[in-house]
Amino acid sequence: MKKLILSAAAAALLSASLAGVSSAAAPTIVNGSFETGTSPGSFLQLSSGDGTSIPGWTVIAGTVDYIGTYWPAADGVRSLDLNGSGAGAVRQSFATTVGTTYRVTFSMSGNPAGGAGTKTLTADTGGAPTIFTYEVGTLNPPTLTDMKWATKSFSFTATAATTTLTFTSTTIGLVYGPALDKVRVELATVKPLADCKNGDWRQLRDGQGRLFKNQGDCVSYFATKFRNSGAGAP
Numbered sequence: 001m002k003k004l005i006l007s008a009a010a011a012a013l014l015s016a017s018l019a020g021v022s023s024a025a026a027p028t029i030v031n032g033s034f035e036t037g038t039s040p041g042s043f044l045q046l047s048s049g050d051g052t053s054i055p056g057w058t059v060i061a062g063t064v065d066y067i068g069t070y071w072p073a074a075d076g077v078r079s080l081d082l083n084g085s086g087a088g089a090v091r092q093s094f095a096t097t098v099g100t101t102y103r104v105t106f107s108m109s110g111n112p113a114g115g116a117g118t119k120t121l122t123a124d125t126g127g128a129p130t131i132f133t134y135e136v137g138t139l140n141p142p143t144l145t146d147m148k149w150a151t152k153s154f155s156f157t158a159t160a161a162t163t164t165l166t167f168t169s170t171t172i173g174l175v176y177g178p179a180l181d182k183v184r185v186e187l188a189t190v191k192p193l194a195d196c197k198n199g200d201w202r203q204l205r206d207g208q209g210r211l212f213k214n215q216g217d218c219v220s221y222f223a224t225k226f227r228n229s230g231a232g233a234p
């Protein structure tokens, strides 16, 4: 019996190590779907500095529209247009474990009321922002009854005990901005080989937080269960 318990523990350790993640807990993000807050009715414009209308989130630049019945949310009944009377930004801080890699996933669409156009936003966790694009096309575009939400994601490795996640509209000069909903932050349960191959090797890191030089090094690192280092600079 004792032997059985030991091997179960060893198996758990091994599986944690193979997943490429530490035993860090998943971060707690508050109100990631924007469901809690001041009732927006159809929609409610919020200005920079507003840290109370949507608990967990602070508007840090420009204005955003807190969307209620104006269009269907990706999740629940509320979402955001990151452009209110112009481009805006929101952020939230949460606890993270230094060196642990997390994946941020969210739903994105574009306000269809202004017709065709490219809606862009950036997401960042303090480092270089990642650009996301949603094309409101002329063929089969999103509408105010079907927003055709798309799932987007990116990964980051925490460098501090608190990480601030910011979404910034880069759709300048328009009141019809990128739409945002269903923000989740999870431990990056790495599917390394698949991720290496689909281009994510540029974002993956080895156990010491170093980026890979190329896709081959990334594949080699995970295929050899971390024996081939293959990683470049931190």
Ligand SMILES: [Ca+2]
Residues within 6 Å of the ligand: 033, 034, 035, 073, 074, 075, 076, 077, 078, 079, 181, 182
């Ligand atoms: Ca929602």
